[in-house]
Amino acid sequence: MRTQKIKKVRRVRRKRRVRKGVFGTAEKPRLTVFRSLKNIYAQIIDDERGVTLCSANTRVRELRDSIAYGGNVDAAREIGRVLAERARMAGIAAVCFDRNGYKYHGRVKALAQAARDGGLRF
Numbered sequence: 001m002r003t004q005k006i007k008k009v010r011r012v013r014r015k016r017r018v019r020k021g022v023f024g025t026a027e028k029p030r031l032t033v034f035r036s037l038k039n040i041y042a043q044i045i046d047d048e049r050g051v052t053l054c055s056a057n058t059r060v061r062e063l064r065d066s067i068a069y070g071g072n073v074d075a076a077r078e079i080g081r082v083l084a085e086r087a088r089m090a091g092i093a094a095v096c097f098d099r100n101g102y103k104y105h106g107r108v109k110a111l112a113q114a115a116r117d118g119g120l121r122f
Helices: 003-019 073-089 107-117
Strands: 030-035 040-046 051-057 096-098
Touching: 030 107, 040 073, 040 107, 051 073, 073 107
Parallel strands: 030 096
Antiparallel strands: 030 040, 040 051
């Protein structure tokens, strides 16, 4: 098996293991993160209804101007800040964090810290 495929399989296994214990409700929705090489995406989901309550990513037109490159820690911090602001507008104060199988460091950690600094509790 190629190295890339092995990494993906391991991440999917970690993702399944993490998702067993993380479930978003209306009172405490789930904040999930997806990262690609060039962009980072985050959304807050109510799993009971299966609805995305708010989201932010580096591909959105109004954020593309302020973010030079979407695949670095600075971009992740900006997305975390924007997501916390949008969550506050939607009336969301607390979330449970779903790292989606990624290790908690680098861009994932920066996004989480920025969301915490923006007022989200998790």
